[in-house]
Amino acid sequence: MSVSFAVGFEDIRAAAGLLQGVANNTPVLTSRTLDARANAHVYCKCESFQRTGAFKFRGAYNALSRVPEATREVLTFSSGNHAQAVALAGSLLDIQPTIIMPRDAPEVKLEATSAYGANIIPYDRSEITREVLAQQLASERGLPIIPPYDHPHIIAGQGTAALELLQSQPDIEVLLVPCGGGGLLSGTTLAANAIRPGIRVIGVEPAAANDAALSFKSGMLHTVHNPQTIADGARTPSLGALTFPIIRALAHDIVVVTEDAIIGAVQFLWERMKLVVEPTGALGVAALLSGVISADRKNVGVIISGGNVDLSQTPAWSKST
Known part of the structure; x- marks a missing residue:
């Protein structure tokens, strides 16, 4: 039985055409140290190099x-x-x-x-x-609202990051995606499942803001009011009415990581890969380094969603890698 969503793969391809020459086709970077720590071949799609510093x-x-x-x-x-x-x-x-x-x-x-x-x-x-x-x-x-994630054109645009990643690395078997309101995750699942059926797309969110994981596992939309996490981009109270059905149907799983794991991932990316990544952007790497995801030597894609770090906050990130 086919399922109809508010957005389709054709919308993502149309968005990619519109963004060509305007958005950056961001780099895909690797690290032997990350591969060894994660027991995988890891490909990081670095949206921290996107215009405005995020996907x-x-x-x-x-x-x-x-x-x-x-x-x-x-x-x-x-x-x-x-x-x-x-x-x-x-x-x-x-x-x-x-x-x-x-x-x-x-x-x-x-x-x-x-x-x-x-x-x-x-x-x-x-x-x-x-x-x-x-x-x-x-x-x-009398103004139109352009919401941050629960909008067909927003979802389609966000899906172009995965489109680019899988065009450059078609053998990716597992794809880890930060999750807040679900715009990036829903767009990614649509693109990835169309390009590579059978791929495992896994959302990652903070344990302190675990509404998406609760929603995915229960099949009902959950809300976490005013979540407190260092990952400010994941402080959304819930998935959206448009993003949730896509994620529920097409994502493989949603996992959660601790605040310490997030801080450790930010520091690892900074120290070992020389990448300035905000806490939300480091969620996928946090899942790998903390062992929440068992990669088993697979080809793993990770979307590094952004790099807009408030440097005044970094002294509080005291965990050592």
Whole structure:
């Protein structure tokens, strides 16, 4: 029985065509030390080298490119990377974004978003949800909302990272993907299953923000309110109404990693591979290094989702590798 989703592989291919020459085809890097530690052949798709420093530019540009010509202003909400991506895409497409951002977002992301020319509206995570605030403002101002993950064009754009990875490394057997709201994971599962049927796509999220793992295992959407994790990009309360059905049907599993494992992965990538990777971006490597994933000498792809590190926070990351 075939299953229909809000997004298909043809949408990902269309997004790839639209992004050609605009988004970076980011490098795939390897490390003999990582291979030895993980007991696998590991291929890291480094979206930390993407425009705005994260994969989010792919979905943002794809979505804003499809906004009606008469619409020159949009509204979105984000903890940082989607905000920067929408701000840059808006400047390239002559669209003015207004972005709802939490007051505790990393300073580097707040500053970069503002520098791209976006209007920023701060909010307190403990007082109101960003979705509710966005709906209020959208109604007041008559603006379309471009959400950070639960949108067909966003999902399609994010799937292009896996498309590029599997085009360059077609023998990948297992693909590890950071998971917050599920935009990257759902897009990746769609692309990977179309290109390489039988591939195991596994989402990775912090144990302190394990809504996706709970949802995947129970078959029902779970919410974790105001999760506290160093991986700020994974502090979403739940998967989306569009991303969850795709992930539930096509992902192989969702696993969780501890805060110490995340910090250890960030430090490993910095020290051994000379990569500046934010905690959310290091989730896949954390799963390998901590033994949560048993690779068994397989060819493993890892999407390093971003590199927007708030350097003022790094002294607190005291775990030694």
